[in-house]
Each structure stands twice: as C-alpha cells, then as structure tokens.
Amino acid sequence: MLHKLFLNKNFFLLWTGQMVSQIGDKFYGIALAWWILQQTNSPVIMGLFMAVSVLPGLAFGVFAGVFIDRWNRKILIIASDMLRGICVIVIAFLSVIDILELWHIFAAAILISLASAFFDPTVKAVIPQIVEQEQLPRANALSEIIDASSMIIGPVLGAAFVSFFGFTLVFLINGLSYLISAFFEGFITIPPQVDSPSADYTLRHEIETGIRYLLSRRKLVVTIGVIGIAHIFVGALIVSLPFLAKALSGDSIQTLGNLEMMIGFGMLLGALSIQLRGKSHFKDKNLFVFIAAMGIFYLAIAITKSITSTFVLPYMLLLLLIGAAIANASVYWQSILQLNTSSDMAGRVFSISSVVGNISLPISYGLFGILLKYTSILRLMLFSGSALLFISIVLMYFYHYGDKESQDNSLI
Structure with missing residues (x-):
C-alpha cells in the first residue's frame, strides 16, 4: 500500500x-x-x-x-x-x-x-x-x-x-x-551516471555544452520561458494581495492571511488531483491550458473588483482556483523537463530553470510594486490576465511548432 x-x-x-x-x-x-x-x-x-x-x-x-x-x-x-x-x-x-x-x-x-x-x-x-x-x-x-x-x-x-x-x-x-x-x-539507491566527462572537461566547456543542449531543444526553451512568465505574474498577484486585503471588509491582516492561505489550499488540491489520477495519459500541452486558466482567474478578480469591493468570499474562491492552476502548471513543467532531458544534462537544465524562476519573482515584486503606485489593482489584474492568456496561446504555438519540427527532423 x-x-x-x-x-x-x-x-x-x-x-x-x-x-x-x-x-x-x-x-x-x-x-x-x-x-x-x-x-x-x-x-x-x-x-x-x-x-x-x-x-x-x-x-x-x-x-x-x-x-x-x-x-x-x-x-x-x-x-x-x-x-x-x-x-x-x-x-x-x-x-x-x-x-x-x-x-x-x-x-x-x-x-x-x-x-x-x-x-x-x-x-x-x-x-x-x-x-x-x-x-x-x-x-x-x-x-x-x-x-x-x-x-x-x-x-x-x-x-x-x-x-x-x-x-x-x-x-x-x-x-x-x-x-x-x-x-x-x-x-x-540512485543509479550511477553512465556518462563520463569529456577529454577537454572544463567548467566553461561544460556550461557552454549545457546551454547549447538547451537552446537546441525548443520544448525545453519554451517550457523554461513558461516558468519565468508564470513567476512574474504570480509575483504580480502576491504584491497586490496586501492592497486587496486592505480594501476588503474586516481586519486587513487577518484577511491577508486568509487570502494567502487559500492559494496554499488550492495548490494542495491541485497537486492531490494529479496524484489521484494515477497513470492517466499525460498531455504536456495542458501546461499552457493551466497558464491560460490563471489568466482567466486574474480577469475574474478584476471583474469582481469592479462589481464589489468588500465581499471576501469570491476572492477566496478565485485564489483557491489560482492555487490549483499554479500547482498543475508546476507539475507539468517539471515533468516536461524531466521527460525531455537526458540524465547527463538534467543538472544543468534544472539549474537554469531554477535560476529563471528565482530571479523572476524579485523582478516581478519590484516592477509591479512600482506599477501599483500609478494604477489600480483592477487594471493590474486586467493587464496580467490578458497577458497570461495571450502569452499562453503564443507559447503553445511555438511549443507545438517545435514538436512538429522535431518529428520532421527524425524522418530525415
């Protein structure tokens, strides 16, 4: 069991x-x-x-x-x-x-x-x-x-x-x-690495080899691009939450805690839903579906903000859904990178993806923190939601194009 x-x-x-x-x-x-x-x-x-x-x-x-x-x-x-x-x-x-x-x-x-x-x-x-x-x-x-x-x-x-x-x-x-x-x-017990360092092994050579490996695989490049973009717009939401909580009814600190907790619960439910599916067919293009879903939920926050400014429950529900979308997207991007990267290159690919994800958040905090001085949460959510929808469609096209291209090359 x-x-x-x-x-x-x-x-x-x-x-x-x-x-x-x-x-x-x-x-x-x-x-x-x-x-x-x-x-x-x-x-x-x-x-x-x-x-x-x-x-x-x-x-x-x-x-x-x-x-x-x-x-x-x-x-x-x-x-x-x-x-x-x-x-x-x-x-x-x-x-x-x-x-x-x-x-x-x-x-x-x-x-x-x-x-x-x-x-x-x-x-x-x-x-x-x-x-x-x-x-x-x-x-x-x-x-x-x-x-x-x-x-x-x-x-x-x-x-x-x-x-x-x-x-x-x-x-x-x-x-x-x-x-x-x-x-x-x-x-x-971890199987040993079957690959050995090349004769001209140097740190610079190995880094360049890893970057060339990554850039030659469109799926990996697009997926890492998704990681960076998702982190940027998650950062936009995190920066906005204290201001949103302050505008809602009740104690703003407690409300902020409740809103952040709903994202965590959503992530938990999203991860559990994948785990419980077992060996269901893995469709890697669902990554873009969940990024688009995040965009739709951001737009729903903007619409809710335009209708009501004090009722907390709709925001909690939307943040729960956003958390579930984030968890699903995270599982998909990790699985895509793992399935499409050879074991001897996995360390370099995942290190680069970690750097992209980790550097995107502080950039996002600074950028959207400044933007909130000059615009409203409603407009910021409208922009973020629209951008996520548009970018998910564009990246899905490039990902699909790369898939077809690799299939065509395999026939040559």
Missing part, C-alpha cells in the same frame, strides 16, 4: 526527507523574520537579508548544474542537507549562549543559499532516475503537495512555537529537520 501511494521505496525516502526539511524551513523563516524585526526594526535590513538569502544561489546556480551532472547526486543531496543543518544548528547554539548577532544570520543565509543551489536542481534531476517515466507526473504532484502543505501549516506552527518556546528551539528544530532529511536520503 505504501509503495502504491509513494511509487517506490527510494521516492518515499526522498519525499519524507523533503517534507521534514521544508516544514522546518517555514519554522525557521518566520522565526528569522521576527528575530530580525525585533533586533533592528529596519525594513532595509529585512530586504537586504531576503536578497542575501537568494542572490548567492542565483549567482552560482548555472555553475552548480555542471557539478550536479558530473558528481555523485546522492552525495550532493546528503551533503547539501547536512551543510544547511549544521549552519542552522550553529545559529541555535549561538542563540543559546546569547551571542547571536546579525552577521551570523547573514553568513548562514549565504551558505544555505549556496547549498540550496545544489540541492533543489539535484532533487528534480534525481526523480526521473528513481521513478518510472509514466509515474513522473504523480511523483511531481507528491512533491508539490509538500510545498503546499508546508505553506499552509509551516508559518502557523512556526509562529506558535516562537510565541511559546522562543527562537532557539525553532532554530534547533529546523537544523535537526535538515539532518533528519539527510538521514532518510542516506538509504536512497
């Missing part, structure tokens, strides 16, 4: 480790944000910390892909989790002896970001090695369930633990969660 639900032992061990560490991550994130707020009361320091938590991984992401394709992936996963766990446990220890300072937090954030630049793409590259191809959508849906569940319960439990037990215990829980994750990963 366990194997039927979690596909096989190896994936179950990987999934369990991810679940433990991601919930611990949410604990750590909310505790750190509150600690920095108490120590500095500075939005500039908070913003700088958020940048430091992301930028090192972005800067090193493409390079990490080469090592993921050439080194033992099991060791990389375990080492990344152990490094992250040790960093956070050191933070907990410094907190216990009451010498924890801001620079300690920043140094740990840099190391954790670098470790994550290896861990996240490696996990995505490993899944096709331990799961049958026809089970990839279900495997990715199970991973998406982790993201959604940790988004729903992590911040709530993390805030409660900080309130009752203080920062140190929450730091310790997160550090131990990484080490527990590494423990589970130690029992995973």
